[in-house]
Amino acid sequence: MSNSVKTIYLKDYQAPDYLIDETHLKFELFENFTMVHAELHIRRNPDKQSDELPELVLDGQELELLTVVMDNVVINSNSYTVDDKSLTLQPNKNSFILKTTVRIHPETNTALEGLYKSNTMFCTQCEAEGFRKITYYLDRPDVMSKFTTTIEADQQSYPILLSNGNQIASGQEDDRHWATWQDPFKKPAYLFALVAGDLWCVEDSFTTMNQRKVDLRIYVEPENINKVNHAMTSLKNSMRWDEEVYGREYDLDIFMIVAVSDFNMGAMENKGLNIFNTSCVLARPETATDMAHQRVEGVVAHEYFHNWSGNRVTCRDWFQLSLKEGFTVFRDSEFTADMNSRTVKRIEDVAFLRTHQFAEDAGPMAHPIRPDAYMEISNFYTVTIYEKGAEIIRMLHTLLGKEGFRKGTDLYFERHDGQAVTCDDFVKALADANAIDLTQFKRWYSQAGTPQLEVLESYDSATKQYHLTFKQFCPPTPNQEEKQPFVIPVKMGLLNKQGQDLPLQLVGEGTLVGDVILITEAEQTFTFANVGEKPVPSLLRDFSAPVKLKFAYSKDDLLFLMQHDNDGFNRWDASQRLAIEAIQQQVVNYQAGNPMVLDSGLEKAYASLLADSSLDQAMVAEMLSLPAENYLVEISEVADPDAIHAARQFIRQQLANNLKGQFLTHYQANRAVSQQEAYRATADHIARRSLQNMALSYLMLTDDPQVLTLCLDQFKHSDNMTEQLAALTNLVNSPYESEKQQALVDFYEQFANDPLVIDQWFAVQANSQAGDSLARVVELMKHEAFTIKNPNKVRSLIGAFANNNLTGFHQKTGAGYQFLADQVLALNTMNPQIASRLLTPLTRWRKYDEERQQLMKAELERIMAADKLSSDVYEVVNKSLV
Ligand code: ARG
Ligand code: ZN
Numbered sequence: 065m066s067n068s069v070k071t072i073y074l075k076d077y078q079a080p081d082y083l084i085d086e087t088h089l090k091f092e093l094f095e096n097f098t099m100v101h102a103e104l105h106i107r108r109n110p111d112k113q114s115d116e117l118p119e120l121v122l123d124g125q126e127l128e129l130l131t132v133v134m135d136n137v138v139i140n141s142n143s144y145t146v147d148d149k150s151l152t153l154q155p156n157k158n159s160f161i162l163k164t165t166v167r168i169h170p171e172t173n174t175a176l177e178g179l180y181k182s183n184t185m186f187c188t189q190c191e192a193e194g195f196r197k198i199t200y201y202l203d204r205p206d207v208m209s210k211f212t213t214t215i216e217a218d219q220q221s222y223p224i225l226l227s228n229g230n231q232i233a234s235g236q237e238d239d240r241h242w243a244t245w246q247d248p249f250k251k252p253a254y255l256f257a258l259v260a261g262d263l264w265c266v267e268d269s270f271t272t273m274n275q276r277k278v279d280l281r282i283y284v285e286p287e288n289i290n291k292v293n294h295a296m297t298s299l300k301n302s303m304r305w306d307e308e309v310y311g312r313e314y315d316l317d318i319f320m321i322v323a324v325s326d327f328n329m330g331a332m333e334n335k336g337l338n339i340f341n342t343s344c345v346l347a348r349p350e351t352a353t354d355m356a357h358q359r360v361e362g363v364v365a366h367e368y369f370h371n372w373s374g375n376r377v378t379c380r381d382w383f384q385l386s387l388k389e390g391f392t393v394f395r396d397s398e399f400t401a402d403m404n405s406r407t408v409k410r411i412e413d414v415a416f417l418r419t420h421q422f423a424e425d426a427g428p429m430a431h432p433i434r435p436d437a438y439m440e441i442s443n444f445y446t447v448t449i450y451e452k453g454a455e456i457i458r459m460l461h462t463l464l465g466k467e468g469f470r471k472g473t474d475l476y477f478e479r480h481d482g483q484a485v486t487c488d489d490f491v492k493a494l495a496d497a498n499a500i501d502l503t504q505f506k507r508w509y510s511q512a513g514t515p516q517l518e519v520l521e522s523y524d525s526a527t528k529q530y531h532l533t534f535k536q537f538c539p540p541t542p543n544q545e546e547k548q549p550f551v552i553p554v555k556m557g558l559l560n561k562q563g564q565d566l567p568l569q570l571v572g573e574g575t576l577v578g579d580v581i582l583i584t585e586a587e588q589t590f591t592f593a594n595v596g597e598k599p600v601p602s603l604l605r606d607f608s609a610p611v612k613l614k615f616a617y618s619k620d621d622l623l624f625l626m627q628h629d630n631d632g633f634n635r636w637d638a639s640q641r642l643a644i645e646a647i648q649q650q651v652v653n654y655q656a657g658n659p660m661v662l663d664s665g666l667e668k669a670y671a672s673l674l675a676d677s678s679l680d681q682a683m684v685a686e687m688l689s690l691p692a693e694n695y696l697v698e699i700s701e702v703a704d705p706d707a708i709h710a711a712r713q714f715i716r717q718q719l720a721n722n723l724k725g726q727f728l729t730h731y732q733a734n735r736a737v738s739q740q741e742a743y744r745a746t747a748d749h750i751a752r753r754s755l756q757n758m759a760l761s762y763l764m765l766t767d768d769p770q771v772l773t774l775c776l777d778q779f780k781h782s783d784n785m786t787e788q789l790a791a792l793t794n795l796v797n798s799p800y801e802s803e804k805q806q807a808l809v810d811f812y813e814q815f816a817n818d819p820l821v822i823d824q825w826f827a828v829q830a831n832s833q834a835g836d837s838l839a840r841v842v843e844l845m846k847h848e849a850f851t852i853k854n855p856n857k858v859r860s861l862i863g864a865f866a867n868n869n870l871t872g873f874h875q876k877t878g879a880g881y882q883f884l885a886d887q888v889l890a891l892n893t894m895n896p897q898i899a900s901r902l903l904t905p906l907t908r909w910r911k912y913d914e915e916r917q918q919l920m921k922a923e924l925e926r927i928m929a930a931d932k933l934s935s936d937v938y939e940v941v942n943k944s945l946v
Contacts, residue, residue, distance in 0.1 A: 079206065082106050082108055084201070084202055087212070089213045101164075102201070103162075104201070106162055107160075122153075166200065178197025185260060187259050210248070213228070215242060227256075229248060231244070251335050267280065274313060276314075279319070281319070282345065283323065291347060291351070319336060323341075324341065338368070349745070350783065358404070374392060407680075408747075416447075418695055425541065433452055508550060517614065518535045557601075557630070557631065559628060566599055569593045571593045605633060626639050636686050645663070647708075650714055651707045654707040682754060723762070728763060735756055743784040772800055789824055826857065827860040852887075852894070866880070899937050909944070
């Protein structure tokens, strides 16, 4: 019942009354049920003594309790209480062994939390609170235990039996076999994992910095065995990188990854046995795009890095989630930057943050990176906890410098190894190691919202002084009206007429460290001396803080920064500001019914980018991409989807027409190389293909039959998915109806046996700019390859439509909203986590015009009125309607 959903507060945190030193599990897996026998070695928490023995309240959900035995005495059901969330007993000793047997039903578990089946295999997902669906337990991260797990199953159907740690025994009896695994490290239950299935594996090994040989295995269903090389290479690179950059060595003799098709999230860092969504492990050139390859590399690294930032040192409670996630995202993004192009990685991350996290921060679900209340923790695996969390860690890295940061993390790992700790502990380790005070900085942990940083300049030619005044303001967020000033590191430069950086000489108040000034007040002026001419400021280089920077750049300034700034990120950012201005003017024209025009400055800038052969191709491709529609929505006062789409499309069209020759030259040159060289997922190859595909997407707007021929050739004769899918996407959004239909048919036939490629096929159609996209999506839900039970399918069809197809989803009739609400309701009981995530676009109703607001709210209200809302859906809808 929805109104029984309770809010949990950080301020109410209490250490556990009991601890579980050892956990011995035995699973008997059958087709129609599973038996779970648990033996828990429980003892009172010595830190929480009182005269009386407190009750023992074990978490448990959807469990059929069969027996309870305490120290070998069977406990009668009069002596304990069971409700739908817990098992409560009154112990009579300080330490005892509790044995329970429960029956569970993984074969009908559609929520994909706890123990469930994906295709024919058994697998688990326990974070955050899934373990309580496996057995009665103290399912909280500050209870850490040594696990021994025995799995017994049919030998034929489940030849592979895996759990955390090392296999210590195995055996066989008739048609059933068993294996026992022991994990020597204490861990919370959320890191438990079990897998049983008919799997194949690719094996490799890694020799650690102390010359220990680690066995590496990636398990997949047999048909995927030829798609794991990229993940294996990524894993070995990650292991080396963590040794070199953080001094962290892997700690078990074996590290396993298992790929499963049905998975709510990307992947999970279970100790020694990571479980991955197939979409984050499998990649080979013919079936996975460059982006997919990079995602695999990033997620493999992320989960591996959790072995230290998350597992060896874990979270005390779920309010501390960003302790492991923000830090680990920062670690994986630096890894990716080191493996590929650092600037491109930064651009991609910031574009993502600005589009998705800034929108979350401005909406009803806004929360600080360390929230102080939640109803359903699954709803807090957010872009704020992860991506903004990573930005906060990045600022600490900027403040302390590379070496200072490393000293801090060394102290953190040393001090807290084997413990469940808080964000405060993390910051304290960094502060202690560097003898600095981070008290004010910690406001980033407790205050939600995206600060605005307004900057005003003034130049005095007589004194040769240049003044910058910074004003910070953070808009109110739910339950936080007023905010205290943040510490904002602003990495910057002052450019002279030649585009060179002037030396920074600060006089008077303020702190300058290297090229970083520290904003700490609501309003603050910095004065720079010996500035011979009025400079152009390059502010917030490398996006040194997650804020919205406002500075009145002229168009000429932006063109100048685009060409000269020695910070690649800011060169790109200048191009985006220029494009945003050009688009926003056409939004106004469109709304007023005036003709739209292409800004000549933007055209000139693009022409010179295309003409400059000295530029890095990846940068050219980034700078030639107009800001995404979703980002244009985010920065609008009142977003007008039709106007945004029309204005952006108009500018693309004009650029395409006017710069056609240059686009064609780039396209043909790069396509020729693609045809000669075998595919590689390296930074230079990826850059080349992204420029090639960028050029193609412009060219396809020119309605030139010769371009269609090029596009069809790329579609039919590419050896890799990056080129083929780009060609398909262009065809789907083109006016060439018969070629489009044929391409969709051919593509489906070619890849009908590869679900991950079919996901792409669904997404391309869901994002189609053809007017009938909603009808098409509804039709595709009946397609043989679609099933609402598979989260990847839901994301690629329903999610892609609602999140990315701006005009389709926001059509004035409200049909898009109604469709989404229907799907949320269908998924509410089946898979609450996916249902809740799907809701996101509806929660942003305040961004739109009055009519759309009413339509969106009406759908939220319809969901609210439904029976048996899950806590996941209830929390999001409830907060959205406040
Ligand atoms: N810890 C995982 C990761 O970031 C995410 C798992 C979250 N799962 C969930 N059902 N909320 O790598
Ligand atoms: Zn993570």
